[in-house]
Amino acid sequence: MSITLTDLRKSFSGKPAVNGIDIDIAPGEFFAIVGASGCGKSTLLRLIAGLEVADAGEIALGGKQVSGPGLHLPSEARGVGFVFQSYALWPHLDVRGNVAFPLEAAGLRAVEAARRAERHLTTVALEHYASRKPAELSGGQRQRVALARCLAQDAGIILMDEPLANLDPHLRATMEEELVAFHRAAAATTVYITHDQREAMAVADRMAVMAAGRFLQVGAPDEVYARPASAEVARFIGEGVVHPVTVTDGVVSLAGQPVPVQGEGGADGPRLALFRPKDLVVTAHGEGGALTGRVTAVLYRGGYWEAKLAVDGLTEPFLLHLPRRAQVGDELALCVSDGWLLPE
Numbered sequence: 001m002s003i004t005l006t007d008l009r010k011s012f013s014g015k016p017a018v019n020g021i022d023i024d025i026a027p028g029e030f031f032a033i034v035g036a037s038g039c040g041k042s043t044l045l046r047l048i049a050g051l052e053v054a055d056a057g058e059i060a061l062g063g064k065q066v067s068g069p070g071l072h073l074p075s076e077a078r079g080v081g082f083v084f085q086s087y088a089l090w091p092h093l094d095v096r097g098n099v100a101f102p103l104e105a106a107g108l109r110a111v112e113a114a115r116r117a118e119r120h121l122t123t124v125a126l127e128h129y130a131s132r133k134p135a136e137l138s139g140g141q142r143q144r145v146a147l148a149r150c151l152a153q154d155a156g157i158i159l160m161d162e163p164l165a166n167l168d169p170h171l172r173a174t175m176e177e178e179l180v181a182f183h184r185a186a187a188a189t190t191v192y193i194t195h196d197q198r199e200a201m202a203v204a205d206r207m208a209v210m211a212a213g214r215f216l217q218v219g220a221p222d223e224v225y226a227r228p229a230s231a232e233v234a235r236f237i238g239e240g241v242v243h244p245v246t247v248t249d250g251v252v253s254l255a256g257q258p259v260p261v262q263g264e265g266g267a268d269g270p271r272l273a274l275f276r277p278k279d280l281v282v283t284a285h286g287e288g289g290a291l292t293g294r295v296t297a298v299l300y301r302g303g304y305w306e307a308k309l310a311v312d313g314l315t316e317p318f319l320l321h322l323p324r325r326a327q328v329g330d331e332l333a334l335c336v337s338d339g340w341l342l343p344e
């Protein structure tokens with residue numbers, strides 16, 4: 001089912017939480033919304049679900065309007081499934097019961113509900129755990145029960161609110177793969193919110209970067225990563241540093257050195273450009289075109305050292321990935337091999 005939001009707005013005590021969202025999400029798409037805490041992600045999801053009443057704007061699900069001026073279809077009438085970070089399992093029911101209960105509540109015969117529950121427990125590889133209680137499962141297994149329950153309801157739209165937030169980092173990585181597989185199996189349009197940009201990039205077909213109730217940029221994860229539309233998006237997505245640069249006759253210079261960057265040239269004058277660790281190469285001192293700086297911090301990240309390099313004339317240090325250990329205070333020469341000139 002498609003999801004169409006038109007100039008959607010919601011305020012709390014006069015403060016906008018969702019401040020004019022327009023988007024078309026295609027049937028079957030995995031759409032992630034990423035943004036800092038308090039940017040309005042949960043409110044937006046709750047508006048789609050029908051758990052909040054919009055102040056203005058329209059929501060259409062599968063081409064049918066469910067919210068608009070004078071119209072608010074309740075959650076049960078919208079055909080959406082949810083998965084939350086707190087798995088919201090019933091502790092006294094076993095795994096099979098947790099998946100089957102909502103089906104029985106919706107009027108399905110107990111035998112048929114149990115049969116359908118078992119089928120979906122197989123999809124999430126929990127068929128051997130059907131008789132366990134939630135307390136006897138790991139966090140990841142509980143989340144899979146929640147996914148199976150959502151799947152069993154056959155919803156055309158699945159809304160996920162930070163479903164992996166309570167899991168340890170190793171399990172999160174495994175669950176990201178499972179979520180993608182789950183999405184493929186469910187064939188439902190999925191809207192997934194998270195404050196973790198890496199997670200959003202890993203799972204989504206398309207992502208929106210949200211701040212202060214608005215979408216700053218919408219695009220495929222690789223596109224948003226490679227071509228951020230603003231300094232705010234550039235700082236939020238991936239690692240890197242935004243520096244002021246100068247454009248003169250199409251040549252971009254950083255701290256007085258010409259640097260190769262991608263992006264629209266436009267008029268001469270001051271601009272901003274993003275430099276990621278992959279764009280920076282440490283070279284021998286005295287090589288042409290090198291910037292020199294001093295190491296101000298070093299952290300070992302497993303396989304490489306992450307260092308900050310302060311360069312005269314730049315307010316923020318560069319972020320580098322070094323194959324060898326460096327010490328705070330070391331002087332390094334740096335060659336810029338790439339970068340992204342932010343749109344004006």
Ligand SMILES: Nc1ncnc2c1ncn2[C@@H]1O[C@H](COP(=O)(O)OP(=O)(O)OP(=O)(O)O)[C@@H](O)[C@H]1O
Pocket residue numbers: 012013016017035036037038039040041042043044195
């Ligand atoms: N029921 C409510 N009553 C009053 N203010 C609310 C309510 N729900 C949300 N807000 C406010 O609206 C803004 C957006 O909140 P929301 O929960 O949508 O953000 P979020 O991006 O999901 O944050 P988080 O990642 O921390 O969950 C916040 O300033 C929040 O305090």
